[in-house]
Amino acid sequence: MSRRRKDPLRPLTDAEKAFLESLCRARSAPADQIARAKGLLAVARGKQYQEAAVEAGRQQGATVAAWVSRFNREGIGAVVPGHGGGHAPRFTGEVRERILATFRRAPAPEADGTAVWSVSTLRKALARGGIAISGYSLWGLLREEGYTFQKDRTWCHTGQAKRKSGTVVETVVDPDAEAKKS
Numbered sequence: 389m390s391r392r393r394k395d396p397l398r399p400l401t402d403a404e405k406a407f408l409e410s411l412c413r414a415r416s417a418p419a420d421q422i423a424r425a426k427g428l429l430a431v432a433r434g435k436q437y438q439e440a441a442v443e444a445g446r447q448q449g450a451t452v453a454a455w456v457s458r459f460n461r462e463g464i465g466a467v468v469p470g471h472g473g474g475h476a477p478r479f480t481g482e483v484r485e486r487i488l489a490t491f492r493r494a495p496a497p498e499a500d501g502t503a504v505w506s507v508s509t510l511r512k513a514l515a516r517g518g519i520a521i522s523g524y525s526l527w528g529l530l531r532e533e534g535y536t537f538q539k540d541r542t543w544c545h546t547g548q549a550k551r552k553s554g555t556v557v558e559t560v561v562d563p564d565a566e567a568k569k570s
Contacts, residue, residue, distance in 0.1 A: 395457045397431045404464055405432070411467065424467045427452045428459055479529055483519060487529060490514055507537075 400408070411417055411425040423444040430440035430452075437449030437456075444452065458466040471477075479487060490513055495502050502509040507523045507530075514521055521529075527537075548561050 393437075393453070395453070395460055397428070397456045398460050400428075400432050405429075407464055408467070420469055421467050424455050424469075427455055428467075431456055479521065479525065484529065486517070487514060487519060487521070487526070488533065490517065491530065491535075 408425040408429050412422060412429065414422065423446065427440045427444035427446070430443045431437065435443070437452040440452045441447065441449045446452065455466065491505060491510060495505055495509065495513070497503050500509060500513050507527050511521060511523055511526055514526075548559055548565075
């Protein structure tokens with residue numbers, strides 16, 4: 389006989405149950421999300437945590453207990469794993485928006501010392517504004533936002549390129565960019 393559950397699973401709504409069932413059937417969803425959905429549905433069907441863990445492909449019933457507890461607190465968002473460890477993300481919220489606002493404005497050659505942003509010139513401009521960020525972190529943040537550094541030293545959204553013929557510069561869009569990303 390297992391001990392009494394400290395935080396039993398709350399009743400699932402029809403929408404939550406449908407979402408978890410569709411996630412269990414998904415073939416392209418991340419495996420950890422599928423395992424969490426299977427574990428939660430097994431507990432909802434009345435199985436013990438250890439039985440639900442085996443059904444979800446895990447060894448410990450305590451893992452399923454943690455999933456259930458998080459599901460009770462957060463709802464369907466608990467299926468997506470949280471931050472996996474390491475340093476907490478530093479550049480979020482207002483600071484991230486300030487970095488992106490600086491990046492999106494055109495550089496002033498007199499004040500910024502450049503006519504086109506590079507990682508190092510953007511980093512120096514941010515440092516003057518009170519934001520200390522490494523070049524690698526800045527590059528990663530811009531990549532997360534969908535920007536890539538082009539051969540002609542300009543930044544474009546992923547799937548776009550700038551072509552120059554004479555004095556005319558045109559932006560070309562790759563219609564298959566989203567398919568190539570995955």
